[in-house]
Amino acid sequence: MTxxxxxxxxxxxxxxxxxxxxxGPQHPSTHGVLQIVLEIDSENVVKADPEIGYLxxxxxxxxxxxxxxxxxxxxxxxxxxxxxxxxxxxxxAVEKLLGITDGIPERAQTIRVLIGxxxxxxxxxxxxxxxxxxxxxxxIFFYCFDLRENILDLQEAVGGARMHPNYVRVGGLNGDLxxxxxxxxxxxxxxxxxxxxxxRGLLQANPxxxxxxxxxxxxxxxxxxQWSVTGPSLRASGVAYDVxxxxxxxxxxxxxxxxxxxxxxxxxxxxxxxxxxxxxSIRLIEQARRRLxxxxxxxxxxxxxxxxxxxxxxxxxxxxIHHFKLISEGFRVxxxxxxxxxxxxxxxxxxxxxxxxxxxPYRIRTRPPSMYNLQALKGIAPGNLIADLVxxxxxxxxxxxxxxx
Amino acid sequence: xxVSPGHFMLARLDDVARWAQSSSVWPLTMGLACCAIEMMSVxxxxxxxxxxxxxxxxxxxxxxxxxxxxxxxxxxxxxxIKRLYDQMADPKWVISMxxxxxxxxxxxxxxxxxxxxxxxxxxxxxxxxxxxxDGLLYAVNLIQQQIREGGRGGILARA
Numbered sequence: 417m418t419x420x421x422x423x424x425x426x427x428x429x430x431x432x433x434x435x436x437x438x439x440g441p442q443h444p445s446t447h448g449v450l451q452i453v454l455e456i457d458s459e460n461v462v463k464a465d466p467e468i469g470y471l472x473x474x475x476x477x478x479x480x481x482x483x484x485x486x487x488x489x490x491x492x493x494x495x496x497x498x499x500x501x502x503x504x505x506x507x508x509a510v511e512k513l514l515g516i517t518d519g520i521p522e523r524a525q526t527i528r529v530l531i532g533x534x535x536x537x538x539x540x541x542x543x544x545x546x547x548x549x550x551x552x553x554x555x556i557f558f559y560c561f562d563l564r565e566n567i568l569d570l571q572e573a574v575g576g577a578r579m580h581p582n583y584v585r586v587g588g589l590n591g592d593l594x595x596x597x598x599x600x601x602x603x604x605x606x607x608x609x610x611x612x613x614x615x616r617g618l619l620q621a622n623p624x625x626x627x628x629x630x631x632x633x634x635x636x637x638x639x640x641x642q643w644s645v646t647g648p649s650l651r652a653s654g655v656a657y658d659v660x661x662x663x664x665x666x667x668x669x670x671x672x673x674x675x676x677x678x679x680x681x682x683x684x685x686x687x688x689x690x691x692x693x694x695x696x697s698i699r700l701i702e703q704a705r706r707r708l709x710x711x712x713x714x715x716x717x718x719x720x721x722x723x724x725x726x727x728x729x730x731x732x733x734x735x736x737i738h739h740f741k742l743i744s745e746g747f748r749v750x751x752x753x754x755x756x757x758x759x760x761x762x763x764x765x766x767x768x769x770x771x772x773x774x775x776x777p778y779r780i781r782t783r784p785p786s787m788y789n790l791q792a793l794k795g796i797a798p799g800n801l802i803a804d805l806v807x808x809x810x811x812x813x814x815x816x817x818x819x820x821x
Numbered sequence: 822x823x824v825s826p827g828h829f830m831l832a833r834l835d836d837v838a839r840w841a842q843s844s845s846v847w848p849l850t851m852g853l854a855c856c857a858i859e860m861m862s863v864x865x866x867x868x869x870x871x872x873x874x875x876x877x878x879x880x881x882x883x884x885x886x887x888x889x890x891x892x893x894x895x896x897x898x899x900x901x902i903k904r905l906y907d908q909m910a911d912p913k914w915v916i917s918m919x920x921x922x923x924x925x926x927x928x929x930x931x932x933x934x935x936x937x938x939x940x941x942x943x944x945x946x947x948x949x950x951x952x953x954x955d956g957l958l959y960a961v962n963l964i965q966q967q968i969r970e971g972g973r974g975g976i977l978a979r980a
Contacts, residue, residue: 441898441901442849442850442851442882442901442905443880444850444878444880448852448853448854448857449852449853449898449901469895469897470895470897470898470901471853471854471892471893471895471898472895472896472897472932473854473893473895473928473930473932473933474928474930474931474932474933475928477930477931477932478927478928478929478930489927490927490928493854493855493927496854496855496858497858542858542861545861546861557865558865558866561861561862561865561866561867562865562866562867564862565862565865565867577950578859578951578953579855579858579859579951580855580950580951816854817854817855820895
């Protein structure tokens with residue numbers, strides 16, 4: 417990211433009929449620290465210029481100073497609504513560079529799919545809850561966060577932390593599922609469909625919600641592609657592009673699921689697509705659950721990447737040395753560069769990882785879906801009311817940890 | 822002690838004011854990063870910050886008593902936070918939520934202010950990355966305790 421190479425922003429200035437309004441960076445409906453400089457003619461938006469960078473964290477730079485495994489901790493904090501998707505994408509990229517993609521055990525792949533889809537539901541829950549609040553529908557927030565809380569409990573069980581479990585690792589997973597996890601997962605799987613019916617019942621046929629979202633923030637398929645929009649926002653414009661189908665990873669090609677699309681391209685279509693996507697995620701979770709009865713390893717059998725089992729360290733000299741080397745200086749990755757993308761809840765999340773053969777990444781470049789989705793705001797905002805701007809931001813579902821990095 | 826009609830209680834005005842003040846600490850709606858999601862969880866039915874009288878998140882700093890700095894503070898956001906703090910009416914309190922707001926956390930780099938207490942005074946620090954909602958509830962409890970004991974920011978005790 418070179419700051420100086422960006423073209424000068426469109427000039428937002430007061431004219432005879434218009435005034436300039438700054439929305440954000442502290443605003444309840446900008447979903448974080450987004451500032452939008454608006455040129456308005458009474459209530460109508462003439463120009464909108466999103467001003468980002470209020471959460472610039474230097475994550476990519478920080479990662480360059482950490483071992484390959486350590487870098488994952490900062491990377492998880494990029495898209496904080498879907499930390500496991502970030503971790504998964506990064507792990508897949510590093511595995512590709514190491515050339516161990518085929519060696520990842522079957523069970524680890526299945527659990528990765530499971531965790532990824534649970535994350536998707538949890539992330540869409542936050543989106544739906546906050547989108548509802550923006551439009552004055554408060555109660556849906558409580559339903560959404562109740563469901564999210566159940567998923568966070570499962571995340572806490574595997575990783576010890578509610579939001580950043582750091583469970584997906586290069587080479588597999590950080591340990592097998594804990595005892596009793598599958599029983600809790602079964603209980604959740606049983607609970608989710610009823611919850612989804614409630615969520616749909618609260619908003620889908622609500623006339624106020626429909627009035628506020630139908631024909632708002634129209635994105636035609638051509639525009640969406642020109643703005644590089646991906647994820648549910650693109651699929652709501654009728655383009656059935658999903659990384660899980662187009663470039664399958666973690667064995668997604670062996671699962672039976674559909675890509676929900678809508679032709680309308682408005683905020684209501686994006687709402688429906690995300691709800692349908694949650695239903696598809698439940699299907700995927702059920703299928704993954706059925707494959708998990710069979711026990712197996714969850715970490716690659718490669719002492720150069722994976723830590724040796726704790727009980728072997730006292731018995732085997734080699735295991736002790738490998739353990740010491742991996743902890744004190746990490747593993748080295750052969751020189752090269754690689755791009756890997758996954759379907760995060762917001763769209764195509766990609767990591768371009770460069771190695772120069774050291775035990776630390778040389779460069780990590782992210783393709784954050786939120787940022788590309790958010791830039792479409794500039795195209796769809798003019799001509800609409802200020803109040804509708806809130807709907808548009810909400811329907812694009814940006815996460816600023818990811819936009820600003 | 823039972824108070825029935827016709828009876829009365831004696832108290833110092835200051836104590837009554839502090840009691841009332843501590844039971845309605847209204848936070849500012851200001852989410853920064855990961856911790857903001859946990860700050861939202863605190864208002865959900867599972868944790869229910871309304872039990873402490875703090876569920877009224879105000880979007881205008883002029884109506885808020887408590888600023889929860891929920892997340893990493895970027896260099897670009899620092900002046901904004903300072904300005905929001907200055908816009909809040911006295912008495913006011915600040916919770917620094919999470920490792921990043923308290924000390925920079927794992928982001929020891931050019932982009933992050935190493936602790937929000939370098940720009941505004943902080944009353945309570947909450948550890949964690951992000952802290953659990955219980956941690957934030959406890960911090961609000963501590964703020965209430967501070968108010969009742971007449972610490973910095975009390976209605977009659979302006980430091």
